[in-house]
Amino acid sequence: MTAAVPEPRPLSRQVPAEGIRLRGVFHTYGRGTPHEVTALRGVDLDIAPGQFVAVVGHNGSGKSTVAKHLNVLLQPTEGDVWVDGLNTRDPAARMAIRRRVGMVFQNPDNQIVGITVEHDVAFGLENLGLPVEVIEQRIDEALRLLGIEHLRHEPPHRLSAGQKQRLAIAGVVAMRPRYMVLDEATALLDPAGRAEVLDCIVRLNREEGLGVVWITHFMEEAVHADQVVVMEGGQVVMAGTPRQVFQQAEEIRRLRLDVPLVTRIAAGLRERGLPVPADAVFLEEVVQSVCRSASGD
């Protein structure tokens, strides 16, 4: 890919008022060095406020690179990223964008700065320059939302992995972002910890209207999403509701990914002639249609 030089240029005009929008985003790591890697090759993506978007894709498909574009940790080599109408290329908008888009990474140990739980939650708030009373209030609120009030004075190394990750999320939630990007935030957790963290995020999405970008290798986690985005080779190759995406089982397998277990079971049942919907993603709907056909006979 010969990318155009990303020299200062007029910021693009077609600015959406709300939501995150990526248009023709290219990103090349180590440009001009022998280690040049083009990680993104023209990504278009729209994330509406309050939407839960799951991003899946094979290792190296560019998921983390996209994530880092959403709060200006990386700049596009070509193309544009807007967050609520602010272009990430605009240096003046950088802090405003970071306030809007929170980011949680895979390893909680590498994002916790504070010596105790409450000090860590305070870190981002202090950076925002909020008055002390507001900071205290926001700490209480965030700890409550994530269910870790009782750990308030604990040092991070005494927490379980799931608790640490919830702390990392609390530190971001306290800053009251409109969107939150979680890059494989559950990858290092055991099943219980994973469920613990996902439940928190789903609740924040439903109850607080937090927009969520959930990057994961676990297809089961993607069924909760409003939109599933599949990446491959630095491009978005599929996007749609979980039902639309997982219905295309062949295509998904070609991309070296799995469809959720429930979808696979549903497909198997259909092959044997049971009237199970082809786009099933929840266990409950499969169970119900099987029961209905059993009692109907």
Next chain:
Amino acid sequence: MLDDIILGQYVPGDSFLHRLDPRTKMILSALLAVLVFVVHTWTGYALYFAFTAALAAVGRIPPRYLARGMRPMVFFGVITFLFQLVFVREGRAVLDLWILTVTDRGVVEGFFMCFRLLLVVLVVLLFTLTTSAVELAEAVDRLLRPLRRVGVNSYDVGLVLSGAIRFVPTLLEQADKVKKAQMARGVVFEQGNLIERGRKVTAILVPLLLNVVRRADELGMAMEARCYQGGVGRTSRMQLRTGARDWVAAAVSVAWGVMLVWAGL
């Protein structure tokens, strides 16, 4: 050995020492540390030790805990002692071993250097055990603030310090993991001569160091994502207050130091 490194492991409490303004504690600790190099008699060291012991009592730090913290330093103490034995030539010879001559002066200097080292560590321990990393960072930031005019970001310095402390347990855990991984491959750490042991330790340190670099990189990114911009426009949750307590502590320490120097101890 790794478990013995308690440097920087704050013991929560509300003793007189805990409640001192961290800036006061920091300045007084620094003065005390300097004083240790002025003292040059047995009585002087005995009094100095008595004072630090009293401080430990005031700070309600269990002596056992302190002793454990000092344990890794004993090795360096012994080295320092031997070094003086070998290299001090003045004084009356008390022992003649081939090319080595040990003088009475050497023995005394050996003890003194060893005391100095251990006492300085003791003072540092007393400070870190009664000062939380947050207070430490805040104190450093405030004390170095005048240096902002010459381009030193005092907030960053404080943050680096508290970050180092925050990561001590994480790194120890990591070191332990690497060590166990090596043991699983059949490495026996308690065996072999000094060189072999050194090689085994290196096999732990290298992966550990790589890990630190990667960690630092990710941590930097996570901090930036949380709107960190080097303390500019930042508010601080912690309010430092100097009170009567601080003046008392300062007066007592200074008076005691002046006395030691004045008495020529």
